[in-house]
Amino acid sequence: MADNPMVEKSLDAIIQEMVDHVSNSKDEVFTISEKSRKEYENLKEELEDLKIQIDAYIEQGDDLDKKSRVARQRLSQMSEQFNEYSETEIRNMYEETHQLQMNLSMAREKEKQLRERRDDIERRLRDIDETIDKAEKLGGKISVVLNYLNEDFREVSEALQDAKQKQEFGLQIIEAQEEERRRLSREIHDGPAQMLANVLLRSDLVERTFKERSVKEGITEMRSVKKMVRSSLYEVRRIIYDLRPMALDDLGIVPTLRKYLATVSDYHELDIRFQSFGKERRLESQYEVAIFRLVQEAVQNAVKHAEADRIDVKVELTWQTIMIIVKDDGKGFDMEGKRKGSFGLIGMHERVDMLSGDLDIDSGIGKGTSVTIKLPISEEK
Template sequence: MSSVRSIEAILEKMMEMVGRSKEEIFEIGEESRNEYDTLKSELSEIQEKVVLMIEQSERTELHSRFARNRLAEVSKHFSKYSDEEVREAYEKANDYQVKLALLHQEEKQLRDRRDHIERRLMKLGETMERADQLINQINVVINYLTGDLQQVSHIVANAEEMQQFGLKIIQAQEEERKKLSREIHDGPAQTMANVMLRSELVEKVLDHDGVDKAREEIRDLRKMVKDSLSEVRRIIYDLRPMTLDDLGLLPTLSKYLRNAEERTGISIRFKNLGRERRFPTHMEVAIFRFIQEAVQNAVKHADAAEIQVKMEMKDDLVTAVIKDDGKGFDPAQKKEGRFGLVGMKERINMLDGSISIDSKPGRGTLIMVQIPVKMNTAETMDVQ
């Protein structure tokens, strides 16, 4: 009982410290968010002022041109005009020239302020995102400390094992939600917001800079929308490739690798040995996710110029090999925060398969997995 009371006291102190930390991080996030909204409003006002300044500069430039032409006419036929007319022509030309210089200077100051605000907004956005991430992590800890962990404390004897057990389950859910939210926020949502802002400027650009400039803006808009659509399709595909159920593993894998090659510019070669077969859904999903994870790791971390993927399907065994010519790594060296290899091993272990990793710094990486096909659950069939 004394040990239980000690644990409860420790948990209570931890909860108090975690709660204070969460409040402080929340305040930082709110302050950044308030400043972000203020600067966003100021940026909108500056953009409107820049447009008005351009219009005023164009009008002043037109008046200045007329004044200069008038001055040239007076200077050319000096004898035809009185001293008053000559002085008036000179003063007008000079006044418009001064006004034009002042307008250009003011426009430059507005543009400099706009650029400064945009850079500040980017930094504030990063601060807010980091604050949100920290709050999510703290929520994981709070859920762990106050949730079901107390019910299994009599089963798990070691406190460190309990912590890892509870955090791993909760954090996996939080990470998946956060990843999807971040991909949508940083991808399609951000692009759509930019499309809205850019679309509002197209009409003004058409009025002030002409048709050619407006067409450039429209082309940029079209590209942004196209990129956003591709990003949405990629997110949907990552969640669950619909072709996996309809067409099977090999066609889905082939399509994914082609898309990855087009998106990354890295040469990805795919080869299937033997006949194409269908396997149970859970097995096809696990194999697809394994290869997807391996290819993504090679793209993100290996700096590879070429990736090779080979599959061999037999009645009793499925073999997959993923090889890259990247910078490689030391499999024995554990890096904190990286769970890609752990996730792949867990997928294969669920299917009673085996995985081997051959990699050395500077010599690329080769990953091979073998999964047995159990005849009582396989339900395999040849694809006609």
């Protein structure tokens, strides 16, 4: 299946655009909240000042009210005793009483206006307080959404990338299976099949030799045929061993690894050193197969790609875990660059994950490679 980088780019662009819009919305909500807070503080200060003014006007009004009552009483007395006061005194008293009533009326009106302003500010403060509360809650929700976009959507993108990688891995497995079939076909054709065809031809030659020549020459030809059969049998066994070593079912993991590594060492003329720690015992088939394939993959990587001169393989078996270390002195590789395209490493990770284990690969250009695998053993066979 062809890759579609435009789809990945579009998805990342959409996610980034959503993040930008939500971030801008969060900033706008924060700005509204801060403006509301500032207005709230200003109105609160004005309210406190209004309360002081209202108290002052109440006190002033009460004082004017007392003075106005006294003045009205005095004016009433002067009216009753009209002959005892001059016209000027009566007029002055009347003007004083009128002025007190005017001042009282103005004070009460001012108090009323201040009370209305106070009530209006208190209503606005309640509304602003609700706005601030809603803005804070909305800001919190936006933060959750933003975190979701920044983290979970990124994980979705990574999951899609991982799914794509696994799909490629699956296709690679199919391709590897077909390549393995082609390899086996070639090996069987060039090895055992060719040898068996030669055996058939040589058997005809043996028959003619016995008939046309001497028994001695016939026996010599028989020995040659026997040697060819032995070589053919060796090739068949080697092919079977590569597919699945029978020793794994018969002897267990440690003897099989020892024999396998000795064979690889002889064939490739490499210094491969194997050490096992702990009591050797049989494990469940799933563990033995997984361990063998993991070591096989790590060793084959070192042989094919690392150009190593020496490979150290250590296996430590306890009652609860098995630890495997495969270390080579090869040329190593760039971890970041290799991680994205190596289906061999992906396959190792997949196999280790299926057994709930841990896989750690440490490498660097010119520093060799170290593969450490730790698998929990849930049951002993």
